[in-house]
Amino acid sequence: MKMEKVVGERFRERPADCVIDSHALMVRGGYMKYVGNGIYSQFGPLRRICRKIEGIIREEMDRIEGQEVQFPVAMPASLWEESGRYESVGSELLRFTDRNGSKMVLGMTHEEASVQLVREYGKSYAKYPFMIYQIQTKFRDEARPRAGLIRVREFTMKDAYSFHTSQEDLEEYYQKCYHAYERIFARAGIPETIAVASDSGMMGGSLSHEFMLLTPVGEDSIAVCPECGFRANVEMAESITENVQDDVQKELELVYTPDMHTIEDVCGYLDMPKERSCKAVVYQKNSDDGFVVLFIRGDLDVNETKVTNFLKSEIRPAEITQESGLHPGFIGPFGLKGDFTVLYDNSLKSGMNLSCGGNIEEHHYTGLCMERDCPGAEYHDLAKITEGSVCPKCGRHSIRVSRGIEVGNIFQLGTKYTESMGMQYLDKDGKEKYPLMGCYGIGIGRLAASVCEAHHDEYGPIWPMAIAPWQVHLCCVRPDNKEVKEFADKLYEELQGRGVEVLYDDRKVSAGVMFSDADLMGVPIRVIASPRNMKEGCCEIVTRDKQVQKKIVLTDVVSEIMKMILCADKE
Amino acid sequence: MKMEKVVGERFRERPADCVIDSHALMVRGGYMKYVGNGIYSQFGPLRRICRKIEGIIREEMDRIEGQEVQFPVAMPASLWEESGRYESVGSELLRFTDRNGSKMVLGMTHEEASVQLVREYGKSYAKYPFMIYQIQTKFRDEARPRAGLIRVREFTMKDAYSFHTSQEDLEEYYQKCYHAYERIFARAGIPETIAVASDSGMMGGSLSHEFMLLTPVGEDSIAVCPECGFRANVEMAESITENVQDDVQKELELVYTPDMHTIEDVCGYLDMPKERSCKAVVYQKNSDDGFVVLFIRGDLDVNETKVTNFLKSEIRPAEITQESGLHPGFIGPFGLKGDFTVLYDNSLKSGMNLSCGGNIEEHHYTGLCMERDCPGAEYHDLAKITEGSVCPKCGRHSIRVSRGIEVGNIFQLGTKYTESMGMQYLDKDGKEKYPLMGCYGIGIGRLAASVCEAHHDEYGPIWPMAIAPWQVHLCCVRPDNKEVKEFADKLYEELQGRGVEVLYDDRKVSAGVMFSDADLMGVPIRVIASPRNMKEGCCEIVTRDKQVQKKIVLTDVVSEIMKMILCADKE
Known part of the structure; x- marks a missing residue:
């Protein structure tokens, strides 16, 4: 394809609204265009990248016996009512009514649709196991779309659903899919992706993994133990x-703490470390607006995902009213009265001689001993793991927290959807049973952006050969020079004849413009024909990652390029 | 792929709710499943067919210099407000609000999105012409989905948009696309598709063509003149x-016509042919609910598309109230009083001695002479062309009306969208101008269904090689016979090794079940290995269309199949 024909604008300047490099470079390079909040159109180069990613995914899904199907984007709400998610999922699920007033949803995931498709097919044990997948548009009405293609509202996703007659079979297939995902990410150019245990969230089910590309700009936090290899999303670790256990239990003592609303204020005033305080955090449940008062050690943060899962309701920071009886800044577990759900984090278990709110304006207690003063308390794991925390696997104080982009996820769903939607099969023993399900997702655009995030320099993306929009970028510097132009034209034809995807730049622009545009296109192999090279009887070949830069005599150019493509494909 | 692994149910019985064969066969064969009104999921075989169709379309679009891009399915309403279609398009356009209350639409077509994508790119004449296309999900909230994939609410469509700096250039490209469409339909297996002039409808623009597959089950009516080759959708012909011109103008005479509400009643009673009567048809405009009284010759029908275009408003049959002053069954042009839009069809021009309503209950006039009695009337083309009508091109009474399925359409849009959305380019002469657009659509699923409609027998679809879900259907009759099974297994491996797509049926079922399932899968080449054949040292090869049925010695089977595939691909 001719460079001058590529539809899309390129920019020199980094757009002000781009917070991460991949977003900035993909806007600057004419890959994508903003249409609305979290909604983008794709120009040709990005479409080419995404199609190649889709091709890799198809191959790997077919390799593990997947069958490509297609579910609808817009679905009757009744499907989601069957599973119970029409009610339970928050406003990310876009609900609307059609012209006849029928309730509908835009598919953000397709567990319901997959069960609906195979509910009758899977009536005998002999049909199992099987896996169906699709590559299709999804819409998730995110509250805060950000970072270009990393968190959007509309996206293309490969989502797969497997069906099994036993937990062993599900686990075996889950492993197969796990390895298929490793191959997909390696082939797409990010072998450094790691799998971490994750929270199953609204999907339900018992076990799930996220595949993470570690990068400081990621929006997920991952706890990793370098000692024992433990890895988990902070949300679920x-x-x-x-x-510390003191020898003596002090007495509870009410202390006047005027104008001290934060843990820092109070601990500073009392000259105690934060881990010797009991902090209160107040939420409201989205389900019934009820107040939730959560007590946690002062140096720790609440893990809201754990709280949500425990309460089986979404939560939000509370709006504390006077009538609630709560005194913000002075809430403590001793003598707290009112109609709240009260939760205690594990970190307070056996806590001694702590400070805490006095439940009176401008007063705190010291000497709080949990066992003595809150005898009925039940403790749960509700805190966020942090840098230096104890590793839940090996017990050392070794946890490191990294940032990552989730490029894929896999879930063992169990019978959550088959039970709720009444899908049964007749087993060998003549009994009706519910099949078990797994589901497996990869966002295509997010994967493209992640590869860009992992492989770029300040001038543009460095696309791996397997997903690059073109394989070779042919630069004809000074196309007004007859000899150069004739050579470049011939090379363009010859490479295309051999099935090579060539982006051919024969525009009458300076070498500087040509090369900076080429950097933005990120094509792995660049071939430069110029008057100076031509005089030396050669061409220059430069790889986009700047690892290779060599002059090749004209007669060897084609074979050299073919060799380089072959090598790259093998990697 | 093994037949026993194909996910999907097959049925012997024709489903009661299927009005056309392609729908019935594609449900019976496990190609698709009903999800909701006009919404279907696709099983693997249909997905394979659609992907092949998409591949053919991509090749042909790339061949005319198209670049594949992608627009969003869900778009901000503001885009459609810019073009004015947010207001002008009816309830087929699905409007909704997102979680933040922002107005959005589901894309039913993407003229607005295409202009938004290239508005900045196309600022110089040097960039033109260019064409962008996508293959993407669309949602059209049809009032009456029907006939399986022929008229659905959600569908996958290839839609292309071209941009030009002159009408000549647009026309030249339009011709290119016209021929690309002919190639696409021929390659997909329906070369008999014909192009007919069509109404541009809500797209706007001047010239458009529909590509029609003629079939009695089609929902469009096409006027064809076998004499001169004239072809047009009845909607716009x-x-x-x-x-008849009498020698004498009779006097207007009020006649008592009790209980006669229809043209048939009145003409029978007055003993006059219907073409000597003036019929009234009453509509209401959707835009302002105003009444529209349309007069037309009694033997003709109103073409509502023409009326809609003339009024620039959708219309509906009127609900005539007492207050309107209209007397249903007795409405005539003479002495009609009230606040109506009154329209006259061309067929009444120079009408003489006609009967018509008397605008009094139970009375009609005879002797109506249009020029004398309705001197101010303006006449427009508002009638439907019918079998035997005068051909608008050659003037003979030669029109035949056929039914057809619209499998594709192409439009010359002119500057309708570029003007309304403010897309301009700087021309060579230094002036800002609006580019001209063309747009070009093909529905993938509808095309698949149309091919099935064109090529099937009572037992199943007969898929052409180019879009068949598999190329070869290998039937191993009596897999319990070791010799047969070994041969079939080896043939399966060998064909796959040569890149042939094989559906392999080695289930322990009767030959009858095996063959009837094979008929439903519609794979073009069927190879039968059975104990009887094996004894004769040969295999049977049968084509799905029953044109070929031959025995081939075992050693020649692979080469024979390869030859047949090659020949089919060349067709």
């Missing part, structure tokens, strides 16, 4: 803490 | 009529 168990927080383990130890409390 | 000009209706030409001639009126």
Whole structure:
């Protein structure tokens, strides 16, 4: 394809609204265009990248016996009512009514649709196991779309659903899919992706993994133990803490703490470390607006995902009213009265001689001993694991927290959807049973952006050969020079004849413009024909990652390029 | 792929709710499943067919310099407000609000999105012409989905948009696309598709063509003149009529016509042919609910598309109230009083001595002479062309009306969208101008269904090689016979090794079940290995269309199949 024909604008300047490099470079390079909040159109080069990613995914899904199908984007709400998610999922699920007033949803995931498709097919054990997948548009009405293609509202996703007659079979297939995902990410150019245990969220089910590309700009936090290899999303990693045990239990003492609303204020005033305080955090449940008062050790943060899962309701920071009886800044577990759900984090278990709110304006207690003063308390894991925390696997104080982009996820769903939607099969023993399900997702655009995030320099993306929009970028510097132009034209034809995807730049622009545009296109192999090279009887070949830069005599150019493509494909 | 692994149910019985064969066969064969009104999921075989169709379309679009891009399915309403279509398009356009209350639409077509994508790119004449296309999900909230994939609410469509700096250039490209469409339909297996002039409808623009597959089950009516080759959708074909001219103008005479509400009643009673009567048809405009009284010759029908275009408003049959002053069954042009839009069809021009309503209950006039009695009337082409009508091109009474399925359409849009959305380019002469657009659509699923409609027998679809879900259907009859099974297994491996797509049926079922399932899968080449054949040292090869049925010695089977595939691909 001729460079001058590529539809899309390129910019020199980094757009002000781009917070991460991949977003900035993909806007600057004419890959994508903003249409609305979290909604983008794709120009040709990005479409080419995404189609190649889709091709890799198809191959790997077919390799594990997947069958490509297609579900609808717009679905009757009744499907989601069957599973119960029409009610339970928040406003990310876009609900609307059609011209006849029928309730509908835009598919953000397709567990319901997959069960609906195979509910009758899967009536005998002999049909199992099987896996169906699609590559299709999804809409998730995100509250805060950000970072270009990393968090959007509309996106293309490969989502797969497997069906099994036993937990063993599900687990075996889950492993197969796990390895298929490793191959997909490696082939797409990010072998450094790691799998971490994750929270199953609104999907339900018991076990799930996220595939993470570690990068400081990622929006997920991952707890990793370099000692034992433990890896988990911070959202679900168990927080383990130890409390100092004093020899003597002090008495509870009410202390006047005027104008001290934060843990820092109070601990500073009392000259106690934060881990010797009991902090209150107040939420409201989205389900019934009820107040939730959560007590946690002062140095720790609440893991809201754990709280949500525990309460089986979404939560939000509370709007504390006077009538609630709560005194913000002075809330403590001793003598707290009112109609609240009260939760205690594990970190307070066996806590001694702590400070806490006095439940009176401008007063705190010291000497709080949990066992003595809150005898009925039940403790749960509700805190966020942090840098230096105890590893839940090996017990050392070794946890490191990294940032990552989730490029894929896999879930063991169990019978959550088959039970709720009444899908049964007749087993060998003549009994009706519910099949078990797994589901497996990869966002195509997010994967493209992640590869860009992992492989770029300040001038543009460095696309791996397997997903690059073109394989070779042919630069004809000074196309007004007859000899150069004739050579470049011939090379363009010859490479295309051999099935090579060539982006051919024969525009009458300076070498500087040509090369900076080429950097933005990120094509792995660049071939430069110029008057100076021509005089030396050669061409220059430069790889986009600047690792290779060599002059090749004209007669060898084609074979050299073919060799380089072959090598790259093998990697 | 093994037949026993194909996910999907097959049925012997024709489903009661299927009105056309392609729908019935594609449900019976496990190609698709009903999800909701006009919404279907696709099983693997249909997905394979659609992907092949998409591949053919991509090749042909790339061949005319198209670049594949992608627009969003869900778009901000503001885009459609810019073009004015947010207001002008009816309830087929699905409007909704997102979680933040922002107005959005589901894309039913993407003229607005295409202009938004290239508005900045196309600022210089040097960038033109260019064409962008996508293959993407669309949603059209049809009032009456029907006939399986022929008229659905959600569908996948290839839609292309071209941009030009002159009408000549647009026309030249339009011709290119016209021929690309002919190639696409021929390659997909329906070379008999014909192009007909069509109404541009809500797209706007001057010239458009629909590509029609003629079939009695089609929902469009097409006027064809076998004499001169004239072809047009009945919706837009000009209706030409001639009126008998009597020597004498009779006087208007009010006649008592009790209980006669229809043209048939009145003409029978007065003993006059229907073409000597003036019929009234009453509509209401959707835009302002105003009444529209349309007069037309009694033997003709109103073409509501023409009326809609003339009024620039959708219309509906009127609900005539007492207050309107209209007397249903007795409405005539003479002495009609009230606040109506009154329209006259061309067929009444120079009409003489006609009967018509008397605008009094139970009375009609005779002797109506249009020029004398309705001196101010303006006449427009508002009637439907019918079988035997005058051909608007050659003037003979030769029109035949056929039914057809619209499998594609192409439009010359002119500057309708570029003007309304403010897309301009700087021309060579230094002036800002609006580019001209063309747009070009093909529905993938509808095309698949149309091919099935064109090529099937009572037992199943007969898929052409180019879009068949598999190329070869290998039937291993009696897999319990070791010799047969070993041969079939080896053939399966060998064909796959050569890149042939094989559906392999080695289930322990009767030959009858195996063959009837194979008929439903519609794979073009069927290879039968059975104990009887094996004894004769040969295999049977049968084509799905029953044109070929031959025995081939075992050693020649692979080469024979390869030859047959090659020949089919060349067709």
